[in-house]
Amino acid sequence: MTRTYALVNQKGGVGKTTTAINIAAYLAEMGQKTLIVDLDPQANATSCLGVNHIKINSGTYDALIGRIPASEIILHNPKLKLSILPSSTALAGAQIEMVGIPDREKLLLHALSPINGHYDYILIDCPPSLGLLTLNGLLAASEGVLIPVQCEYLALEGLTQLIHTLRRVQSNLFPDLSIRGLVLTMFDGRTNLSRDVAQEVRRHFPGMVFETVIPRSVRIAEAPSHGLPISFYSPSSSGAIAYRALVEELLQGDGVPMREPIISIEE
Numbered sequence: 605m606t607r608t609y610a611l612v613n614q615k616g617g618v619g620k621t622t623t624a625i626n627i628a629a630y631l632a633e634m635g636q637k638t639l640i641v642d643l644d645p646q647a648n649a650t651s652c653l654g655v656n657h658i659k660i661n662s663g664t665y666d667a668l669i670g671r672i673p674a675s676e677i678i679l680h681n682p683k684l685k686l687s688i689l690p691s692s693t694a695l696a697g698a699q700i701e702m703v704g705i706p707d708r709e710k711l712l713l714h715a716l717s718p719i720n721g722h723y724d725y726i727l728i729d730c731p732p733s734l735g736l737l738t739l740n741g742l743l744a745a746s747e748g749v750l751i752p753v754q755c756e757y758l759a760l761e762g763l764t765q766l767i768h769t770l771r772r773v774q775s776n777l778f779p780d781l782s783i784r785g786l787v788l789t790m791f792d793g794r795t796n797l798s799r800d801v802a803q804e805v806r807r808h809f810p811g812m813v814f815e816t817v818i819p820r821s822v823r824i825a826e827a828p829s830h831g832l833p834i835s836f837y838s839p840s841s842s843g844a845i846a847y848r849a850l851v852e853e854l855l856q857g858d859g860v861p862m863r864e865p866i867i868s869i870e871e
């Protein structure tokens with residue numbers, strides 16, 4: 605059985621890609637067959653894994669429009685034991701082209717269905733918007749949504765809109781959509797702001813926030829420039845330890861049915 609998660613937050617730069625890459629890397633290290641789907645035209649997940657998206661002939665876009673089967677596009681990195689469906693520049697125009705295709709919100713679901721069962725985990729890295737690409741990510745996310753939340757000012761603002769959107773998708777398109785959990789990222793324990801934000805998020809979303817908090821770490825920020833996840837770049841750093849702990853928490857939770865219903869948050 606494949607567990608598919610979408611990393612979603614329409615706010616930019618909150619750690620979606622970083623979290624997708626590093627969760628995937630630890631899942632792979634722990635023996636889980638893992639695929640990353642880069643659903644973002646920025647192709648950050650693709651480049652973070654050392655793949656040059658400019659040179660790619662086919663990518664997520666081709667799988668979405670049904671031009672090439674996903675299995676023929678997926679690249680495998682034997683060193684990282686990780687597979688990626690890479691993004692290419694073509695994905696930038698996809699949202700417009702997809703509008704005319706029937707069942708346009710289910711293109712990713714359909715593209716991934718032939719490889720369902722080939723992986724233990726699929727992590728979908730969504731772009732920073734709630735547009736058609738992200739909608740495709742949500743409808744393919746059989747096990748729910750992982751929401752990275754940056755421990756910074758205004759973190760909660762976008763979350764209200766995000767939850768509202770998830771509820772709409774749940775009631776109109778995908779009744780089984782669930783939130784797997786919120787991940788606090790870029791936490792700086794030296795600042796009151798980080799601590800306050802973390803506390804506020806936990807207060808608004810009781811029981812839905814992962815215990816593990818990802819610290820702000822230079823090592824985490826440096827790793828992509830070497831085309832490596834933190835587990836390879838600096839495995840004993842605080843960021844690596846945190847991502848490993850997050851994955852252990854995720855795996856533990858996946859063993860038991862503890863999915864939370866989508867709730868509304870206090871305004």
Ligand SMILES: Nc1ncnc2c1ncn2[C@@H]1O[C@H](COP(=O)(O)OP(=O)(O)OP(=O)(O)O)[C@@H](O)[C@H]1O
Pocket residue numbers: 615616617618619620621622623644646648730731732789790791818819820821822824825826828843
């Ligand atoms: N824990 C961390 N410590 C330090 N820097 C981090 C951390 N997590 C992410 N970053 C850096 O913050 C920036 C934004 O992170 P990332 O690209 O993962 O966010 P994103 O939500 O995917 O962004 P986008 O919305 O553009 O897709 C990147 O430069 C990344 O290296």
Ligand SMILES: [Mg+2]
Pocket residue numbers: 620621622644648649729730731
């Ligand atoms: Mg990103």
